[in-house]
Amino acid sequence: MxxxxxxxxxxxxxxxxxxxxxxxxxxxxxxVPVARRSFTKENGVADIEALKAHVLEVQTKIGRGFDNFKANTGKVHPNDNGVRPAPVKRSPVKRATGKVTLTDDLDGDLWQGGVSVGTPLSAFTVDFDTGSSDFFLPGPKCTTNCQGHKVFQTGSSSTAVDQHKTFSIEFGDGSTVAGEIFKDTVSLGGLVATGQAVVAATQYSEGFAIANSPPDGLLGMAFQSIANTGDSPVFPTLVSQGKTSSSVFGFTLLDDGGELFLGGTDTTAFTGSLTFTPLIVTNPPAFWEISVSSASVGATKVVTRAQDAIVDTGTTLLIVDPTSATAIHNKIPGAASAARTVGQGFFTIPCNEIPSNVGFTIAGKTFTLSADTLNFGPVSEGSNSCVSGIMGANEGFWILGDVFIRNTYTEFDFGNERVGFAPVVLK
Structure with missing residues (x-):
């Protein structure tokens, strides 16, 4: 059915x-319908402080994944360059709520939708993040930054089992999410997993305070090897318990109707056929890591050496190494470094000349970025310089975030350890 x-x-x-x-x-x-929030202020100007805070959170998340991989496997991840950002205190940033049904944090930061937990089931909203693997919600003992979020009342669930283990992860602002690990029933899109690890947070980081992050929690969708809890993420649990028809899930991240499709392929969401590429397997697999063979602007290839990249719904930008970022923007008329006006690694593009011919080639197929997904809005009100959605940073691999994913139907295949892409159908 x-x-x-x-x-x-x-x-x-x-x-x-x-x-x-x-x-x-x-x-x-x-x-599961998913909806997004915006990195653009009400006046249409790019929310630069939110963008910079987001980049710091992404860098911290990737480093945390590397650390978890080593703790869980005893091995150093091959892409781990050892770089970890220093925490930077920030002020809370109010982010506008999008009008669509799969909403994203920060115009493509994380995409939110519904999940239910416990017996009886209680509904929550969470960010779906393919760049991490833990599932956490505010618990009944949480008094720091949890106000305004719905609480996972562990004592009210007849199936909640305390694992008597703690959870603690640090974020880019130096604050932490800490909590207690439970196992309970989880329903995602009506597919029900039992004995699923869920963290009942006793403390939230500033980034998850209600003013910064309207969803109640976060649901990671990468592999078990980078889970801080060490437990299976939700979707692999559904697969292992036979609750899905196949071990794949797919995302469409559209402004007017995003969707997470679980246990099959939504053939109505894309044109043509899916182009699959195998994971760069780390044994065990960790991130959704693939190879991007080249990048181009129009007919000109500007990056010709294959690059490792992760596919991450939890990153709003498309992050490449600094040399590649410079090479790409050097071929875009009017593009310039925005290191002084926006932040290190950022670039601007003339607002009236946003290109739609920047492409990335994967498994022989080139996927181009729309002008809309590449443009994050003017640097300031009245400016003709718009913030580019491609930035440069040394993360150990490229990150194909929502600037890329919003142009495709993206399928994640646990069973075959591969990712598939096809041009998305715009609604």
């Missing part, structure tokens, strides 16, 4: 009976 989750309705669509004897029904697939 197929399960579709809409704003407030779960509709069951039975499979038609086939010839006798009838085969066993396939496990269901599910759709």
């Amino acid at each position: 197929q399960i579709k989750l809409s704003v407030a309705l779960l509709a069951l669509v039975p499979l038609l009976a086939a010839a006798s004897p009838a085969p066993s029904p396939a496990p269901p697939v599910a759709k």
